[in-house]
Amino acid sequence: MSDFQKFLSDIFLWIEGGAALIALCYFKRLKGQYWRCFIYYLIIIFICEVIGKWGGEYVSFSKTKYYNYIVIPFQFIFFYWLYAVKSFNDKRLFWILSLLYVISFILSRLFFKESKIYFSINYTFGCLLLMFLVIKEYYNQVNSINILNFQENRMFYINLGVTLFYIGTLPFLTFYSLLRAYIQIWNIYFDYFLVSGIVMYVLFSISFIWGKQNS
Incomplete structure (x- = not known):
């Protein structure tokens, strides 16, 4: 990892923490709303990343298994819930996607x-x-009667962030091991992974600042 990538990695972590802190400032305003769950999510993810970064200094564990079996599944299942249940109002879709993922x-x-x-x-x-x-959410947003007020739609920022990070880094993480043989390409993708992660959490923060509080 280059010095620049180490710098981005540190920024990535603290931007995650900043997003959780900003979201926490809106906790009282979101009383009775499911968006409080998103606040919990941001806090838990930040704690998980801190454990992943420094936990090995105190307890020996496999970071690969930690992320593959705990952190990443938690992220995906949460987003399945946020999109399917809360955005699309379709609990059945959530359970189907979650079951397929577990399989x-x-x-x-x-x-x-x-x-x-x-x-x-x-x-x-x-x-x-x-x-x-994500595609379904874009379709719903484009066909919504509130399309002209997209800047007030909290899901717009979340969906954009998820697109840039999770969808944008799909080729990198799918062929991660294979790309290691082509270090220049790997470095370009890794730089994008870090930058898009930073942008995603900035967008998550913006979703609380600019998004409607009663949405």
């Missing part, structure tokens, strides 16, 4: 146990499911 872990263990890209299989499938929700 992908079983298939990975059965058929890709020895694969060099084993730890990217679950991410790839989970991200493809999330991509479906």
